[in-house]
Amino acid sequence: MKVNTKGALGFGALLATSALLLAGCAGGGDDEGSSGGGDASAKLTVWVDANRVDALKDVAAAFEEEKGIEVELVQRDFTKIQADFAAQVPTGKGPDITVGAHDWLGGFVQDGLVAPIELGDKAAEFQEVAIQAFTNDGNVYGLPYATENLALMRNVDLAPEAPTTFDDMIAKGTAAGVQYPFVVGLDPANADPYHLYPFETSFGNSVFAQNADGSYDGSQLTIGDESGLAFASWLGQQGAAGTINLNLTQDLSKEAFNSGQTPFILTGPWNVADAEAKGINVAIDPIPSAGGQTAKPFVGVQGFYLNAKSDNALAANEFLVNYLATEPVQTALYEAGDRPPALTAAYEKAASDPIIAGFGAVGAEGAPMPSIPEMGAVWEFWGVAEVAILKGEDPAATWTKMAEDIQGNIGG
Amino acid sequence: MTLPPVETDLPTERRDPATDKRHRRAERYAEAASAGWKVWLVKTAALAIIDAAAVYATMVLAASDQWVIAGIVALVTVAVNVVYLTPGLLPAKYLTPGLIFLLVFQIFVIGYTVYIAFTNYGSGHNSSKDDAVNALLLQSQSRLEDSATYPITVVEQNGVFSLLVTDPETGDAEVGNSEAPLEPVDAEFSGGKAIAAEGYNTLQFAQVIANQKEIGAIAVPVSDDPNDGYLRTTDGSSAYLFTSSLQWDPDADTMTDSRTGVVYRDIGTGAFTADDGTELLPGWVVTVGVDNFVRAFTEESIRGPFIAVAIWTFVFAFLSVATTFVLGLFLAIVFNDPRMKSRKYYRVIMILPYAFPAFLSALVWAGLFNQDFGFINQVLLGGASIPWLQDPLLAKIAILIVNLWLGFPYMFLVTTGALQSIPDDVTEAGRVDGASVWQIFRYIKFPLLLVSVAPLLISSFAFNFNNFNLIYMLTGGGPRFADASINAGATDILISMVYKVAFVGQLRDFGLASAFSIIIFVLVGVISYISFRQTKALEELN
Numbered sequence: 001m002k003v004n005t006k007g008a009l010g011f012g013a014l015l016a017t018s019a020l021l022l023a024g025c026a027g028g029g030d031d032e033g034s035s036g037g038g039d040a041s042a043k044l045t046v047w048v049d050a051n052r053v054d055a056l057k058d059v060a061a062a063f064e065e066e067k068g069i070e071v072e073l074v075q076r077d078f079t080k081i082q083a084d085f086a087a088q089v090p091t092g093k094g095p096d097i098t099v100g101a102h103d104w105l106g107g108f109v110q111d112g113l114v115a116p117i118e119l120g121d122k123a124a125e126f127q128e129v130a131i132q133a134f135t136n137d138g139n140v141y142g143l144p145y146a147t148e149n150l151a152l153m154r155n156v157d158l159a160p161e162a163p164t165t166f167d168d169m170i171a172k173g174t175a176a177g178v179q180y181p182f183v184v185g186l187d188p189a190n191a192d193p194y195h196l197y198p199f200e201t202s203f204g205n206s207v208f209a210q211n212a213d214g215s216y217d218g219s220q221l222t223i224g225d226e227s228g229l230a231f232a233s234w235l236g237q238q239g240a241a242g243t244i245n246l247n248l249t250q251d252l253s254k255e256a257f258n259s260g261q262t263p264f265i266l267t268g269p270w271n272v273a274d275a276e277a278k279g280i281n282v283a284i285d286p287i288p289s290a291g292g293q294t295a296k297p298f299v300g301v302q303g304f305y306l307n308a309k310s311d312n313a314l315a316a317n318e319f320l321v322n323y324l325a326t327e328p329v330q331t332a333l334y335e336a337g338d339r340p341p342a343l344t345a346a347y348e349k350a351a352s353d354p355i356i357a358g359f360g361a362v363g364a365e366g367a368p369m370p371s372i373p374e375m376g377a378v379w380e381f382w383g384v385a386e387v388a389i390l391k392g393e394d395p396a397a398t399w400t401k402m403a404e405d406i407q408g409n410i411g412g
Numbered sequence: 413m414t415l416p417p418v419e420t421d422l423p424t425e426r427r428d429p430a431t432d433k434r435h436r437r438a439e440r441y442a443e444a445a446s447a448g449w450k451v452w453l454v455k456t457a458a459l460a461i462i463d464a465a466a467v468y469a470t471m472v473l474a475a476s477d478q479w480v481i482a483g484i485v486a487l488v489t490v491a492v493n494v495v496y497l498t499p500g501l502l503p504a505k506y507l508t509p510g511l512i513f514l515l516v517f518q519i520f521v522i523g524y525t526v527y528i529a530f531t532n533y534g535s536g537h538n539s540s541k542d543d544a545v546n547a548l549l550l551q552s553q554s555r556l557e558d559s560a561t562y563p564i565t566v567v568e569q570n571g572v573f574s575l576l577v578t579d580p581e582t583g584d585a586e587v588g589n590s591e592a593p594l595e596p597v598d599a600e601f602s603g604g605k606a607i608a609a610e611g612y613n614t615l616q617f618a619q620v621i622a623n624q625k626e627i628g629a630i631a632v633p634v635s636d637d638p639n640d641g642y643l644r645t646t647d648g649s650s651a652y653l654f655t656s657s658l659q660w661d662p663d664a665d666t667m668t669d670s671r672t673g674v675v676y677r678d679i680g681t682g683a684f685t686a687d688d689g690t691e692l693l694p695g696w697v698v699t700v701g702v703d704n705f706v707r708a709f710t711e712e713s714i715r716g717p718f719i720a721v722a723i724w725t726f727v728f729a730f731l732s733v734a735t736t737f738v739l740g741l742f743l744a745i746v747f748n749d750p751r752m753k754s755r756k757y758y759r760v761i762m763i764l765p766y767a768f769p770a771f772l773s774a775l776v777w778a779g780l781f782n783q784d785f786g787f788i789n790q791v792l793l794g795g796a797s798i799p800w801l802q803d804p805l806l807a808k809i810a811i812l813i814v815n816l817w818l819g820f821p822y823m824f825l826v827t828t829g830a831l832q833s834i835p836d837d838v839t840e841a842g843r844v845d846g847a848s849v850w851q852i853f854r855y856i857k858f859p860l861l862l863v864s865v866a867p868l869l870i871s872s873f874a875f876n877f878n879n880f881n882l883i884y885m886l887t888g889g890g891p892r893f894a895d896a897s898i899n900a901g902a903t904d905i906l907i908s909m910v911y912k913v914a915f916v917g918q919l920r921d922f923g924l925a926s927a928f929s930i931i932i933f934v935l936v937g938v939i940s941y942i943s944f945r946q947t948k949a950l951e952e953l954n
Contacts, residue, residue, distance in 0.1 A: 042621050042622065042624070067617055067618075067621070068617075068618050068621075069621060083915060086538070086920075090538040090539035090540075090543060091539075107535060109551060110535060110536045110693045110694060111535060111536055111538050111693075111694050112538075112539070112543060112544055112546075112547025112548070112550075112551070112693075112694030113547075115550050116550065116551065116553075116554075117646065118555060118646045118652050120561050120650060120652065121561060137551070137554075138554045139551065139554050188782065188783060188799075188801060188802055189801060189802060189887070189888065189890040189891055189892075190890070190892075245784065246783070246802075247782055247783045247784035247785055248784075248785075249782070252785055308543075308546070308547050308550055309543065309546075311624075311625060312621070312624060313624060313625075313628045313646070314620060314621060314624035314627060314628050314645070314646065314647055314648050315621050315624060317646040317647045318647040318648065318649075321646075321647060322647065373535075373919070376919050377919075380892070380899060384891070384892050387802070387891075391799075391802075
């Protein structure tokens with residue numbers, strides 16, 4: 001029997017279209033959860049990254065049991081959360097709460113995406129730097145759960161004692177007789193201002209002036225002052241001496257440390273587990289000073305933001321302030337992420353681990369990474385200038401031009 | 413030209429025409445009777461699925477006030493039903509699904525991009541004015557320094573919600589809402605907190621949550637002076653004393669900063685602006701006409717990098733096509749020579765770069781080009797320290813090298829095909845006439861080859877013009893222009909620059925990026941049009 005191929009084709013297309021329509025509707029139906037507030041069975045939607053989903057399952061269940069409000073944990077790729085949140089909130093979609101880094105705050109506030117939360121008396125239970133990081137113009141915009149910062153990771157077998165200054169570290173590293181005296185992961189095209197910043201602060205330099213409450217004043221750029229120039233000339237010397245090498249990327253520097261080719265690496269808590277797995281005997285030390293003052297790294301704080309257009313603001317606040325700001329939850333989050341908790345009680349518990357205590361002690365000295373929108377302009381020029389200096393351009397001229405460019409960009 | 417008779421598997425016995433016709437008619441009837449009801453069933457089921465889905469979608473959309481889209485869905489559904497239920501209309505039956513996809517995935521996207529290009533959509537301008545006002549008011553309220561926490565209970569009377577407040581200093585109960593300032597009330601206490609008041613119903617947490625929008629909006633003035641602040645609750649169990657620094661006057665359409673007295677007005681630029689030009693952000697999306705295009709061509713800090721990037725885009729696309737074509741053609745000629753032994757195996761090896769995903773290749777090459785640890789400097793150049801990806805010129809050369817490696821197999825394939833399709837007797841004739849090998853290639857083979865390959869060269873040019881993956885993965889567009897106000901670098905092509913302007917960093921400018929996209933579209937369109945016109949001339953060779 002002949003098959004009516006023409007008809008079959010047409011219907012195939014028709015079926016495909018109907019399937020697509022169905023899929024489209026199914027996709028469209030998902031958004032109801034976040035916009036259909038107002039009924040008694042309200043539902044909180046929370047975006048979390050893969051590492052923290054399991055840590056929040058218990059507290060979500062507890063909230064549902066005690067308050068009768070379902071908490072839906074949606075797993076998202078952390079690298080995409082910032083852009084997705086910024087894209088979805090204005091359209092009335094997006095989650096009630098999302099996990100995020102504090103340095104997104106400036107942009108979020110400028111775009112009107114996040115609502116302040118009122119911690120009340122709980123604010124005092126957090127590390128000061130964590131609350132500072134989430135403060136913008138006097139309001140707290142997120143519930144911090146962890147801090148992260150750089151510190152000096154030392155291979156105890158190669159260097160038994162912590163170095164006192166940068167030069168001392170290079171001397172100790174050279175004495176160890178391995179390939180590199182000291183490594184820090186950089187990027188050949190953009191250096192890495194974040195990783196070099198502790199040395200910059202050891203000359204007394206900062207990017208912006210800080211207000212009394214620890215927030216940054218975007219109108220006062222301090223990066224180009226005398227102390228900045230001192231750092232620039234020091235950086236030029238290191239580039240010439242080869243102690244700071246642009247082409248040692250994150251991967252290569254990590255590899256060098258994990259294979260015992262260097263006693264010192266400037267890095268964060270994210271690389272500790274791999275080093276220990278490779279059998280390296282690790283200790284965490286304060287970052288040695290290059291310019292005589294304390295080397296203070298940027299502190300990054302992770303937290304949870306509240307959507308400014310959430311229909312479930314009260315429930316979300318309740319969940320944030322009275323559930324996520326508790327010691328067991330913060331401890332669970334710490335165990336999932338290996339970063340010092342932001343809640344003091346949880347931190348004290350976690351600090352029994354010398355690694356966490358080491359990072360925490362360095363972080364307590366540090367200042368939060370500026371989250372003001374002006375910072376965007378800084379990143380763009382900062383790394384490029386550091387690359388030029390490390391390659392042997394005139395440090396003072398390059399640094400001054402960078403400061404002028406940043407100022408022009410902020411003003412413009 | 414006569415075609416050879418087509419062989420059929422039907423028995424080829426001769427019948428007289430009348431019997432033949434009867435047979436055919438009978439076959440048709442049988443087919444209509446057997447297949448007809450099946451076809452009809454499938455058709456009805458498919459249409460039913462579509463209609464059910466569409467009705468559901470329309471209802472959902474209407475419920476969320478998306479009337480325009482709901483209308484479009486309804487219209488399209490009606491059109492689909494008409495097309496598939498009316499007999500005949502065969503072309504439409506085939507074209508409809510494709511047309512729907514075309515509308516959704518092409519026409520709409522292009523139209524929307526054009527619309528965005530004429531707005532200020534981007535960081536700080538991403539939503540409606542109402543949203544901006546709400547966000548500003550939210551951000552401008554701050555808790556009064558060192559004020560106490562007020563334990564509260566949400567109560568309701570005649571459908572109006574109020575806050576039952578326990579004064580933290582005196583322990584007295586007071587009640588109030590947005591309309592009525594606090595006044596003392598008789599209440600019953602539990603653990604020092606007023607939990608119920610005469611004449612009011614106390615709300616349970618679930619009821620609070622069910623009405624959280626209204627309750628969250630309650631602002632109870634603590635006195636007649638607005639500067640003393642107001643009580644608001646953020647969680648339904650405690651309230652704090654807030655003051656707001658911005659006053660919104662909907663009638664006058666102004667925001668007033670109560671601390672400085674500055675009045676911010678809506679002057680049509682998409683943000684509340686003071687007389688001295690300072691803007692309150694967030695703003696909202698407004699159409700700005702051709703502003704974005706004007707900026708692209710007049711603002712010095714954008715125009716400089718834009719022109720440099722545009723020139724490099726042309727150079728990159730042209731050189732990529734030229735180098736890959738030359739190498740591919742050379743190899744194709746070499747492997748086309750019958751004297752070459754084991755050509756099959758060489759050809760397989762030649763195709764390999766084409767078989768690797770370009771993403772991966774670009775990343776691997778980026779590692780190979782590392783200045784101090786890359787394979788190229790370390791092994792091939794004996795430990796030289798050449799800044800392949802850090803120097804603007806070298807980075808461009810590196811990109812061309814990688815693109816040559818990625819692209820020549822494709823050219824090798826298409827030119828091999830084209831060469832093999834050129835009949836041998838043409839070259840025979842040339843040889844008989846005493847032409848040299850070069851002349852045969854230059855005047856006979858090459859023009860014939862171009863007839864079939866020229867359109868592919870044009871499409872290859874268009875592809876490389878927008879070869880985002882390679883640039884993004886290999887250099888990320890770097891090294892950056894130090895003096896540009898937009899994030900662009902020496903190896904950026906237009907498309908990667910657009911991506912950076914729109915999606916990278918904290919200052920996103922979707923409007924400007926869309927304007928750039930339209931400019932790119934026009935450029936590629938014009939070039940392709942002119943080139944295809946040119947290839948018509950080649951066709952006359954045949």
